Amino acid sequence: EMTEPESSRSRxxxxxxVFLSFRGKDTRKTFVDHLYTALVQVGIHTFRDDEELRRxxxxxxxxxxxxxxxxxxxxxxxKTYASSSWCLKELVEILKCQRKKTGQIVLPIFYHIDPSNVxxxxxxxxxxxxxxxxxxxxxxxxxxxxxxxxxxxLSGWNLNDMExx
Numbered sequence: 725e726m727t728e729p730e731s732s733r734s735r736x737x738x739x740x741x742v743f744l745s746f747r748g749k750d751t752r753k754t755f756v757d758h759l760y761t762a763l764v765q766v767g768i769h770t771f772r773d774d775e776e777l778r779r780x781x782x783x784x785x786x787x788x789x790x791x792x793x794x795x796x797x798x799x800x801x802x803k804t805y806a807s808s809s810w811c812l813k814e815l816v817e818i819l820k821c822q823r824k825k826t827g828q829i830v831l832p833i834f835y836h837i838d839p840s841n842v843x844x845x846x847x848x849x850x851x852x853x854x855x856x857x858x859x860x861x862x863x864x865x866x867x868x869x870x871x872x873x874x875x876x877x878l879s880g881w882n883l884n885d886m887e888x889x
Contacts, residue, residue: 740771743794745814750802751835759798773814783813791817797828799875801842802835807852809860812868819871832880843876845869 742763746756756772763770771790791797797818805811821828834842841847849872856865 739769739793739795740790741768741795742770743791743797743818744770744772744800745797745811745818746773746800747802747805747808747811750804751800755833755835756800759800783810783817787814788817792821794821794828796831797821798831798833799880800833800835801837801839801875803837803848804852805837806842806845806849806868806872807855809856812856812871815871815875816867819874830875830878832875832878834880834882839876839880839882841876842872845872 744756744760746752748756760770760772771794773787773790791814799815799818818828818830822830832839832842838847841849845853853865853869856868
């Protein structure tokens with residue numbers, strides 16, 4: 725009789741090893757494509773949120789599910805990451821999963837951006853938040869700021885420090 729391979733039993737159907745959160749227009753054609761390909765080549769089941777497939781403002785249950793089922797989230801912070809309310813909603817969910825007992829591992833990558841811009845919403849993030857404050861409730865914007873502060877304090881990779889990323 726056929727026995728199931730160990731790996732498929734130990735995690736729910738459709739669960740991912742890695743969830744990639746990124747702002748496509750900054751990083752898709754360059755960094756994220758390479759990262760995604762590298763992960764998949766070594767057999768890491770990776771969910772890449774594709775902005776181009778999205779409809780509307782509301783973050784989908786399918787996406788939240790993918791975040792919750794992932795063991796690791798890699799968040800690629802780039803200059804316009806914070807201008808996407810979608811990215812910020814993902815980040816809030818990712819950090820919720822990190823705080824759970826089973827603790828998701830969160831690895832930030834700072835792509836042509838200083839971690840302090842993320843931590844303090846400075847630099848290119850200032851303008852993004854000016855816009856959010858016009859459009860969204862104060863409570864929501866506060867939650868996003870806190871998520872960025874927490875994420876900016878995580879140790880990650882700063883690609884500005886590395887030759888050619």
